Amino acid sequence: MSPRTSVVWTPDFLSYQLSDDHPLNPVRLDLTMRLATQLGVLDGVETLAPEPATDEDLTRVHTPSYLTAVRSAPHEPWGVGHGLGTDDNPIFLGMHEASALIAGGSVLAARAIAEGRADRAVNLAGGLHHAMADRAAGFCVYNDCSVAIAWLLEQGYERIAYVDVDVHHGDGVQAAFYDDPRVMTISMHQHPLTLWPGTGWPGEYGKGDGAGYAVNVPLPPGTGDAGWLRAFHAVVPSLLESFRPQVLVTECGADTHSDDPLANLELSIDGQRAIYHSLRDLAERTAGGKWLVLGGGGYSLFRVVPRSWTHLLATALDRDVDPARPLPADWVAHAAGLTRHPLPTAMTDGHDPSFTPWGDDVAERVDSAILETRRAVFP
Ligand code: V1S
Numbered sequence: 023m024s025p026r027t028s029v030v031w032t033p034d035f036l037s038y039q040l041s042d043d044h045p046l047n048p049v050r051l052d053l054t055m056r057l058a059t060q061l062g063v064l065d066g067v068e069t070l071a072p073e074p075a076t077d078e079d080l081t082r083v084h085t086p087s088y089l090t091a092v093r094s095a096p097h098e099p100w101g102v103g104h105g106l107g108t109d110d111n112p113i114f115l116g117m118h119e120a121s122a123l124i125a126g127g128s129v130l131a132a133r134a135i136a137e138g139r140a141d142r143a144v145n146l147a148g149g150l151h152h153a154m155a156d157r158a159a160g161f162c163v164y165n166d167c168s169v170a171i172a173w174l175l176e177q178g179y180e181r182i183a184y185v186d187v188d189v190h191h192g193d194g195v196q197a198a199f200y201d202d203p204r205v206m207t208i209s210m211h212q213h214p215l216t217l218w219p220g221t222g223w224p225g226e227y228g229k230g231d232g233a234g235y236a237v238n239v240p241l242p243p244g245t246g247d248a249g250w251l252r253a254f255h256a257v258v259p260s261l262l263e264s265f266r267p268q269v270l271v272t273e274c275g276a277d278t279h280s281d282d283p284l285a286n287l288e289l290s291i292d293g294q295r296a297i298y299h300s301l302r303d304l305a306e307r308t309a310g311g312k313w314l315v316l317g318g319g320g321y322s323l324f325r326v327v328p329r330s331w332t333h334l335l336a337t338a339l340d341r342d343v344d345p346a347r348p349l350p351a352d353w354v355a356h357a358a359g360l361t362r363h364p365l366p367t368a369m370t371d372g373h374d375p376s377f378t379p380w381g382d383d384v385a386e387r388v389d390s391a392i393l394e395t396r397r398a399v400f401p
């Protein structure tokens with residue numbers, strides 16, 4: 023039977039706007055939903071409308087005093103602490119409500135999978151992976167990734183894998199489950215010496231019962247499609263094959279792209295599409311097909327995020343979009359009314375999707391070569 027995919031969406035997600043000129047501009051979500059709709063990717067797909075996460079959901083990860091601070095900050099902004107009121111995390115009206123709605127969206131996606139109504143579920147507004155138990159960080163107020171994982175654990179799940187392909191280290195999710203062997207966290211990111219938050223060293227591997235269940239893959243600035251995919255296929259599939267997660271949760275930030283203004287990796291739309299296909303394949307092969315897809319970073323608002331995340335939605339819906347497909351004229355006209363940047367014309371950056379001298383089937387061939395070696399070493 024073909025997989026059932028739920029998409030969590032409400033226009034109210036657009037109220038997570040940290041300030042007028044903040045890089046995390048919700049227009050990227052609006053443009054993505056418009057593009058996916060105009061390409062027919064969402065035809066016949068019923069979207070699920072979320073409720074805000076409850077305090078019970080949020081306090082599985084965050085402290086009650088932090089919730090109180092987030093609620094009161096817009097009304098009493100002086101000396102609020104908890105990482106709030108910085109350039110990265112400005113205080114905004116309705117901050118608790120907008121943040122709780124995103125976390126509720128990721129819990130709803132997890133619930134759709136847990137209740138057997140979906141095999142895959144997507145919340146593109148989610149992926150706020152830097153928020154810590156008692157503080158906001160890196161544009162993230164509530165850590166919806168951790169809140170959704172904690173909800174799954176509460177339902178009795180015993181093995182959840184979290185794979186974070188955002189260019190930044192998934193520090194908040196790693197911290198939330200650092201001593202918990204039920205959650206394997208894997209983050210690929212630009213090297214900590216060269217990018218905030220400066221963590222995600224290979225030597226961060228978990229502690230106590232969780233030792234070995236945190237994995238970090240730092241990549242040098244300038245890493246492109248082939249290097250990124252080579253590192254991923256050398257590390258991630260064999261870990262997931264061993265761990266056998268019951269659900270694969272992925273943070274799919276699109277800020278690895280060469281056009282991204284915040285970071286320095288050099289991936290293309292075609293490389294990001296290949297990542298999403300690999301994640302889907304891994305969910306099928308290692309997690310019984312259960313795949314919870316979250317958004318994340320991505321600051322090239324017009325040229326990158328809408329195309330990349332339309333490919334992500336299409337991948338989760340098994341409606342892969344041909345990279346050569348032209349962008350719909352209506353979408354281009356709408357986007358052109360909002361920016362003076364030149365807009366792309368097609369769903370590709372024109373990069374060769376095989377990425378390596380080994381050919382198109384590289385993912386499967388590299389994965390199986392590594393698995394064969396591992397089985398020989400650890401029979
Ligand atoms: N990297 C990066 C970056 N860029 C910015 C930034 C840029 C323009 C602004 F108007 C405001 C902020 N901040 C940062 C990082 C936080 C990155 C968060 C990424 C989030 C995600 O994609 O992973 C998931 C949604 N913060 C910093 O670099 C810290 C500062 C060091 C920035 C400069 N200020 C003055 C001090 C703090």
Ligand code: CA
Pocket residue numbers: 186187188189190191192209210211
């Ligand atoms: Ca990452």
Ligand code: ZN
Pocket residue numbers: 188189190275277318319320
């Ligand atoms: Zn990021």
